[in-house]
Amino acid sequence: xxxxxxxxxxxxxxxxxxxxxxxxxxxxxxxxxxxxxxxxxxxxxxxxxxxxxxxxxxxxxxxxxxxxxxxxxxxxxxxxxxxxxxxxxxxxxxxxxxxxxxxxxxxxxxxxxxxxxxxxxxxxxxxxxxxxxxxxxxxxxxxxxxxxxxxxxxxxxxxxxxxxxxxxxxxxxxxxxxxxxxxxxxxxxxxxxxxxxxxxxxxxxxxxxxxxxxxxxxxxxxxxxxxxxxxxxxxxxxxxxxxxxxxxxxxxxxxxxxxxxxxxxxxxxx
Numbered sequence: 001x002x003x004x005x006x007x008x009x010x011x012x013x014x015x016x017x018x019x020x021x022x023x024x025x026x027x028x029x030x031x032x033x034x035x036x037x038x039x040x041x042x043x044x045x046x047x048x049x050x051x052x053x054x055x056x057x058x059x060x061x062x063x064x065x066x067x068x069x070x071x072x073x074x075x076x077x078x079x080x081x082x083x084x085x086x087x088x089x090x091x092x093x094x095x096x097x098x099x100x101x102x103x104x105x106x107x108x109x110x111x112x113x114x115x116x117x118x119x120x121x122x123x124x125x126x127x128x129x130x131x132x133x134x135x136x137x138x139x140x141x142x143x144x145x146x147x148x149x150x151x152x153x154x155x156x157x158x159x160x161x162x163x164x165x166x167x168x169x170x171x172x173x174x175x176x177x178x179x180x181x182x183x184x185x186x187x188x189x190x191x192x193x194x195x196x197x198x199x200x201x202x203x204x205x206x207x208x209x210x211x212x213x214x215x216x217x218x219x220x221x222x223x224x225x226x227x228x229x230x231x232x233x234x235x236x237x238x239x240x241x242x243x244x245x246x247x248x249x250x251x252x253x254x255x256x257x258x259x260x261x262x263x264x265x266x267x268x269x270x
Contacts, residue, residue: 015043024073051240066090094186106165117182190222
């Protein structure tokens with residue numbers, strides 16, 4: 001297996017459990033998309049969720065982000081059991097995500113798209129925003145400062161005023177990452193951040209994910225099919241197959257798990 005990032009050095013420290021998923025079961029009618037799965041995500045780590053198409057990976061991210069409410073099981077976040085909540089409530093708790101299919105406002109500029117990631121931080125009323133006065137004006141300035149730092153961090157200054165619809169695919173994925181980071185999340189969920197990218201674009205995105213984790217201290221959970229990326233980036237990997245968990249451990253442990261090899265990897269990787 002060719003490494004995407006052959007030399008990785010970070011100053012990260014991994015802490016206690018940030019998110020704990022306990023016996024999660026999710027059904028759609030008579031179909032069980034997730035079957036009694038438990039795993040945790042520790043503060044400061046990069047946690048990969050892998051498996052073949054249809055394994056339930058995106059459904060699991062939707063449970064974490066509040067889009068789906070499981071019929072059974074518990075979600076614990078930062079030491080507290082989470083009740084059934086709406087996605088915007090989860091965002092306010094410090095969880096942000098990107099999507100498998102890019103979900104940006106194509107007619108808006110890069111800057112305006114990234115600014116939408118600050119909506120949970122905007123507390124002023126509609127009237128104040130309309131006349132752009134007082135608290136609304138201060139909020140705009142403060143949020144703009146955060147967004148400009150993220151734009152600089154991801155090196156997209158040159159396209160900040162460009163409508164997103166004009167951008168190539170790889171840059172759109174970076175803008176979507178910027179929008180998620182604008183929320184200053186404690187937990188960042190990335191649904192196939194490398195999908196459709198060439199090797200150079202994957203290298204760039206991998207570096208940005210590592211830098212976000214290392215410099216910002218952001219915990220990352222990602223779904224990814226490229227095993228080179230997974231093995232290079234991840235501290236731990238959970239493997240799903242037909243809604244079940246069939247593996248959980250370090251990349252080396254998962255790579256040597258025979259059930260994972262049979263169901264997903266196909267061959268053992270030395």
